[in-house]
Amino acid sequence: MNLLGWMRAPEESLAQWDDHTALAAAVRADGLSRTLVCGMGGSSLVADVLAETFGVRSLQVLDSTNPEAVRAAGQGPDLARTLFVISSKSGNTIETLAFCRYFAARARPDQFIAITETGTPLAEIARRQKFRAVIPHPPDVGGRYSALTAIGMVPAALSGLDGRTLLERTRRVDIPAAQAMGTAIADRARAGRDKLRVSPPPPIAALASWIEQLIAESSGKDGRGVIPIVQDRPPVGAALPDSQTAGPEMFSADPLDLGVEFQRWEYATAALCERLGVNAFDQPDVEEAKRLARAELTGQSGGGAQHAAPLPTLTPVQLRNAYRPRDYLAILAYVPPTPDVFGQLQNLRAAWGRTLGCATTLGFGPRYLHSTGQLHKGGPDSGLFLVITTDIREDVEIPEMGWTFGQLHHAQARGDVRALLARERRVAHVHLSSLAELSQLMP
Numbered sequence: 326m327n328l329l330g331w332m333r334a335p336e337e338s339l340a341q342w343d344d345h346t347a348l349a350a351a352v353r354a355d356g357l358s359r360t361l362v363c364g365m366g367g368s369s370l371v372a373d374v375l376a377e378t379f380g381v382r383s384l385q386v387l388d389s390t391n392p393e394a395v396r397a398a399g400q401g402p403d404l405a406r407t408l409f410v411i412s413s414k415s416g417n418t419i420e421t422l423a424f425c426r427y428f429a430a431r432a433r434p435d436q437f438i439a440i441t442e443t444g445t446p447l448a449e450i451a452r453r454q455k456f457r458a459v460i461p462h463p464p465d466v467g468g469r470y471s472a473l474t475a476i477g478m479v480p481a482a483l484s485g486l487d488g489r490t491l492l493e494r495t496r497r498v499d500i501p502a503a504q505a506m507g508t509a510i511a512d513r514a515r516a517g518r519d520k521l522r523v524s525p526p527p528p529i530a531a532l533a534s535w536i537e538q539l540i541a542e543s544s545g546k547d548g549r550g551v552i553p554i555v556q557d558r559p560p561v562g563a564a565l566p567d568s569q570t571a572g573p574e575m576f577s578a579d580p581l582d583l584g585v586e587f588q589r590w591e592y593a594t595a596a597l598c599e600r601l602g603v604n605a606f607d608q609p610d611v612e613e614a615k616r617l618a619r620a621e622l623t624g625q626s627g628g629g630a631q632h633a634a635p636l637p638t639l640t641p642v643q644l645r646n647a648y649r650p651r652d653y654l655a656i657l658a659y660v661p662p663t664p665d666v667f668g669q670l671q672n673l674r675a676a677w678g679r680t681l682g683c684a685t686t687l688g689f690g691p692r693y694l695h696s697t698g699q700l701h702k703g704g705p706d707s708g709l710f711l712v713i714t715t716d717i718r719e720d721v722e723i724p725e726m727g728w729t730f731g732q733l734h735h736a737q738a739r740g741d742v743r744a745l746l747a748r749e750r751r752v753a754h755v756h757l758s759s760l761a762e763l764s765q766l767m768p
Contacts, residue, residue, distance in 0.1 A: 330464075364411070368418075370538055371587075384484045393661040411439045412440045414467070423733060443461050443464075503592035506596075508597065510551060511597040512600065514601070534696075536590050548703075552684070557674070621736035645709075647709060659715070676767050701750070702745060
């Protein structure tokens with residue numbers, strides 16, 4: 326795989342910008358004032374960055390199969406005025422198709438836009454159900470490199486952002502400097518400093534999670550990779566000898582320079598991976614976790630994965646005792662991705678980081694599977710993985726798929742644990758009856 330179409334994406338999107346804004350005007354004229362992007366990984370993270378950076382409350386993202394998150398996205402009077410942007414390059418991402426099936430049973434066809442490659446299962450669904458529009462995804466651009474394609478620019482147009490300026494400014498990107506930055510990060514990683522704290526300035530702080538998925542999924546292969554550290558508090562990783570920092574001074578704080586930052590980091594990541602000797606454009610271990618999740622779904626009976634036999638993982642105490650110098654801790658939580666829960670998990674993360682004296686990361690499942698999941702299994706064997714699941718109190722059916730969101734949610738967690746165990750990673754899986762028990766995991 327050598328998907329280099331992202332290099333041309335700004336110019337191609339500039340040529341399409343008038344079409345995107347015309348579509349946005351028609352949508353608004355029909356009374357659709359809220360946009361919900363349904364996707365995973367690179368297909369949804371860019372919309373998150375735009376919404377947070379520009380304060381667009383009408384632009385929201387669903388990238389969780391947790392039933393509580395799905396219900397929250399579709400509840401209330403907002404449903405009738407929501408435009409659903411169903412984004413998937415491959416058109417067969419199981420989470421995205423589940424979101425599509427769920428909302429298609431609750432909303433009108435004119436409330437849907439699909440962004441996908443031509444001829445995919447999603448494109449066929451969109452054609453059959455007469456979606457408002459099907460916007461082709463370029464086949465030579467991978468999902469995590471798609472920020473400046475329709476994946477990012479359609480939500481920008483729907484949100485009334487100045488996408489034209491954002492795209493035009495990408496002409497300022499100093500490509501050799503970006504490549505040199507990536508090579509320097511790789512060289513430091515090869516010398517042992519393989520943790521990269523990513524700390525953009527506050528106006529574009531949301532960019533950190535997008536960079537995290539770009540670097541982690543691109544570089545984490547063949548036992549190599551750079552481990553991005555974002556939103557860590559306190560910043561334990563900054564003081565560690567195996568860390569390096571991409572601090573605020575390395576970024577433009579102007580939100581309209583986001584396009585510059587997207588493309589600068591794409592060039593840097595491609596160069597980083599070339600120096601490490603890995604393919605920047607594939608994700609073999611992501612596919613393995615998906616296969617194991619499907620196997621969990623196929624094998625479910627009775628109560629499903631939520632009540633399946635425990636997997637042979639470590640206990641949290643054993644996980645802590647398995648720590649080695651230069652390790653990092655990854656908390657992987659299959660829970661509702663609400664601000665309150667995020668705060669609780671950040672406290673848990675900080676406590677483990679202080680106790681072990683190591684860098685830490687935090688990912689909500691299944692979102693992280695399309696972000697850092699490749700690094701966890703294909704990257705260096707320096708991770709301690711704490712997987713957290715909870716009981717599903719009120720499940721939600723997925724029309725036409727034969728499963729519930731709760732079953733899918735737990736199958737994805739167990740599938741990833743199985744993938745980690747198959748690579749002899751050090752992993753603990755803790756199932757809680759409720760989030761009130763999170764405090765029990767404090768070290």
